[in-house]
Amino acid sequence: MPAVDQLATSLETLRLRLARTPLPGWGRSMADAALSLLPPPWRRLFRGEARRLFLARGDQALSFTASDANGDQPLGEVPLGDAELLAELHARLAASSVPAWLLLPAAAVLRRRLPLPAAAEPRLRDVLAHELDRQTPFSADQVSFQGRVVSRDAASQQIQAELLVLPRARLEAEMQALGPLAALLEGVDVVEADGRRLGLNLLPAARRETRRDPVRRLNALLAAVAAVALLGTLALTLHNRASALEALRADVEAATAEARQARLARNQLQAKVQAANFLASTRASRPTMLELLDDLTRRIPDDTAIDKLTVNDGKLVLVGQSRAAPALVGLLQDSPLLAEPALSGAVQADPRSGRDRFTLAATVRGQAPEGANDTGR
Template sequence: MNLLGTSSGGRLGRLGAQLRPGAGGFLRWWGQALASWLPMRWRRALGLDRGRLLLQVDGDELQLRLQQLGELRDLGRVPMPPSAAGAVAAIDPLAPLLNARIADLPRWLLLAPAHGLRRRIHLPAAAADRLRDVVGFEIDRQTPFTADAVAFDARVLGRREADGQIEAELVAVPRRVLDPQLAALGPLATTLAGVDVADDAGPLGVNLLAPSQRRRYRDPWTPWNLALAAVAAIAVAALLWQLLANRRAAADAFEQRIAAQADAARRAGAQRQQLINLIEGQAFLDRARAQRPTTVEVIDELTRRLPDGTYLEKLSIDDEELMLIGLSREAAALIGQLQDTELWTSPALAGALQPDPGSGRDRFTLVADLGTAPPAAPAPPPAAKEADDGPTDAAR
């Protein structure tokens, strides 16, 4: 019996029925959303949607349909298998009729639309965690049957933003309708992964079969997927290791380059300090030399002060000491003649005078302390120079 029309959001309802809180539901929804962007041929080649084999009882025949990648395709009709009493349970009646790829697909019993009772109910958002258990308490109020008299399931149709509730659909089938069809399948009943109900758009996407009666099918792509996942993990680990090795090599090269530049910088710093020391030493010598009279000035001053009967054998300037060695007829008067000058101070005889029989003069040794250099005479201003040149030009 079909007491409620088909929902316009049937496809959304089928997707919503698969959404469950937690990492598993989210990853499943996320994987399906990503797979929907791929071309159908790629999805079929990658085995992203294995599909399922739908069995529908039609009198003495069994209609087979393949649902895969959102498409529903008729495979044909086969006679109903013999009952379980006269058949060997270990033999699959459909195995000789189907190829291995389709025979290994999960098998679902598809019931006609008239067999299902559908009710829309509004539940709190927290009920989505355990929707099947929650709607089990609503069967007595929403249907004329008890929970033990029906096989039921529920799917989420949508969420209301206004009050935060979810809109769910309860699908129930009386057991007096379901059990004869399961019995008609014979040994195929034990191979079912679920029971679904059809509507005008196709299967609803619910599973009326009790969890304890569902057969678990092993995905043949699981070993390949695990192998690919292992290869991907190894490749990612190798890539990360290579990136780390590259970063380490780059860091070592950078450290070597910095060390080489540091050595060059240290050498440059040492050379710069040496140059500074040389410049400072030269500046000190220049200042010290500027504070003392030059040799020419000392000789000129001596030439003007020494008498004519005096000549020098040796003139020595050692640091700040001036030493004169020579012969003179007025050696005793030399100290008085060499005083009162800014070029040296404290002239004195070093030792006694020694007569020289050959020249008739006295040999003397005289020492003095060099003083500071006399200040240079300022240059005449340009105006005074022009004034001096004026009369000369006029005289000419």
């Protein structure tokens, strides 16, 4: 079986299974309730113009009935023997887009009810075609037949199907009686004694007149244009949103980069400020080398010669010669710039100069340990 036939069979099976449930009835009830709230013009717009012209042949006349969403409306009768009038009606119906149907009385068709399994419903016409020889005295090429489901029994998985058979001889007689109007028929339906139509089409497919409704074609074209416009609007909206999103992302990235640069500059500025403040506070808390040299010059006596002066990591080291080296410690203890002066090592006499060679160490007040060296001679 081709894939298209398999898909069609699957869809038909699904449709039939759905038809056995209460959902279609609920849907129709809800749709009718919603449509009843609309004004009549809108209601006709949503329901559509399901117009048909039904022809029923009597003994000497042909009656016409117009049917639409509002119901049936008898139009009148035309004598069958008036060929000129039938030709004029043929011309008018040919120019109209309303489909014409022939109504036959229920006595004109042969009807049989058959119990069938529910699985036969998707292929009901094929099943009934095999039942023609047993249920009727006709063969398939002698009749036009249709079938319909009368009832369904979900418990027993059975359906009651009705076979309706119209002999082709009767159909040809009816078509001949219509004269030129027979060529315009799109279907043949059966009407019950109470006026209810069965909703079947017993006219063979090869003889059905297919008309194209210009209004329907225009509506289809307008619907296609509206769909294309809607899709274009959606696509344009999505494009605009995508463009706006990209622009927003670019702005956010630019703002983020600017914020990152500002944060980096702020951190660098804070580091420089902290370093400058540290240097300023360090320099403010310790004496300068000029102040230290001035204080030493005032306190060291003239008979003392300084060979080397070193300030390293807050430590002052003096190396020189003096006639009273131990007295230097007392002189430097009164200095506001030095603390803990003391001789380092033994004092050695120098026979050439007659003085004592000494090494004196002290701590510079307010001096924090640093890695930098300040040296003076």
